[in-house]
Amino acid sequence: MGTKVCWCAVTSSPLLRVSNISLSYRTQAGDLTAVDDVSFVVDAGEALGLVGESGAGKSSLALTLMRLLPRNATLHGGTVEFDGVDSASYDDNAFRREVRWQNIAMVFQGAMEALNPVVKVGSQVMEPLRAHRRISRREAASEAHRYLELVRLPSEVFQRYPHELSGGMRQRVLIAMSLVLQPKLLILDEPTSALDVTIQAQIMDQLKDLKEQLGLAIIFITHDIALASDICDTIGVMYAGRLAELGPAVRILNKPEHPYTQLLLASVPRLHQEEQPKFIPGSPPDMTGTLTGCRFQPRCPYAFQRCLVEEPPLIAAGPYHRVRCWLVEDR
Numbered sequence: 001m002g003t004k005v006c007w008c009a010v011t012s013s014p015l016l017r018v019s020n021i022s023l024s025y026r027t028q029a030g031d032l033t034a035v036d037d038v039s040f041v042v043d044a045g046e047a048l049g050l051v052g053e054s055g056a057g058k059s060s061l062a063l064t065l066m067r068l069l070p071r072n073a074t075l076h077g078g079t080v081e082f083d084g085v086d087s088a089s090y091d092d093n094a095f096r097r098e099v100r101w102q103n104i105a106m107v108f109q110g111a112m113e114a115l116n117p118v119v120k121v122g123s124q125v126m127e128p129l130r131a132h133r134r135i136s137r138r139e140a141a142s143e144a145h146r147y148l149e150l151v152r153l154p155s156e157v158f159q160r161y162p163h164e165l166s167g168g169m170r171q172r173v174l175i176a177m178s179l180v181l182q183p184k185l186l187i188l189d190e191p192t193s194a195l196d197v198t199i200q201a202q203i204m205d206q207l208k209d210l211k212e213q214l215g216l217a218i219i220f221i222t223h224d225i226a227l228a229s230d231i232c233d234t235i236g237v238m239y240a241g242r243l244a245e246l247g248p249a250v251r252i253l254n255k256p257e258h259p260y261t262q263l264l265l266a267s268v269p270r271l272h273q274e275e276q277p278k279f280i281p282g283s284p285p286d287m288t289g290t291l292t293g294c295r296f297q298p299r300c301p302y303a304f305q306r307c308l309v310e311e312p313p314l315i316a317a318g319p320y321h322r323v324r325c326w327l328v329e330d331r
């Protein structure tokens with residue numbers, strides 16, 4: 001687990017500052033709120049984990065940062081500042097040329113299957129270099145080899161087709177492809193969910209190495225809070241489009257304050273523990289409807305009258321630690 005702590009109140013010029021982002025999707029059932037007033041910062045070299053169930057808004061946030069939201073999405077407000085520059089100051093072409101992949105790269109969920117099956121791995125890793133840098137084929141090949149080596153793949157992988165590689169190797173190829181343009185921030189959306197536990201551990205070790213070696217900032221999106229704690233300095237727990245809890249990973253793990261975070265941690269299976277992991281009863285609210293009170297209230301074992309009618313703000317629970325729960329205020 002990391003030890004570095006980053007927080008908007010003490011970080012005057014973070015690498016990434018996300019402020020009050022809200023967005024929804026038009027669906028046949030009506031407008032669906034995906035992200036609701038979310039703010040956080042990520043410092044250079046820091047790893048932030050965004051944790052929560054499917055539909056919590058994690059991937060939508062990532063797509064917002066990459067400016068790759070689908071057409072039925074509407075951004076209702078908020079700003080994204082990268083390296084001190086407001087993302088809105090770039091038009092689409094300038095953002096594609098100067099920011100996306102060059103400064104902020106992403107490994108998409110399920111992307112292992114998206115590698116082109118009829119193009120050799122080396123050519124696919126060279127592709128971003130050829131598209132964005134004015135370098136020769138030879139120089140691009142040399143860079144591609146360097147990055148394949150960095151993700152600990154043998155050099156012969158360069159000449160292989162994706163179907164000749166295991167799932168873990170394909171995921172490494174994708175990580176290499178995302179890094180060749182030397183971005184400062186890498187977003188990983190459920191990067192290990194399709195892999196078995198042993199390969200998952202290897203990829204996590206490797207990501208930790210890359211973070212240290214390259215001084216890479218990471219946003220690590222996962223439903224698995226234990227996995228996030230393995231690499232992240234800071235964890236943001238998302239529920240129903242909002243941050244439920246945000247703080248240093250070490251504190252979230254050892255002293256979770258939000259009942260949802262507590263249940264997420266209790267649902268993690270542990271070795272040498274006789275007690276069965278707990279499951280979280282119920283399901284997240286319908287995000288096409290009007291939400292009243294605390295969004296977690298129908299599933300919360302500690303809900304009381306106020307939770308039915310008033311939604312809590314993020315309340316300070318300790319140094320750099322905020323929690324969206326009335327219990328924290330009432331303590």
Ligand code: SF4
Nearest residue numbers: 294297300307325326
């Ligand atoms: Fe539970 Fe109330 Fe806290 Fe919401 S505000 S998490 S319902 S105790």
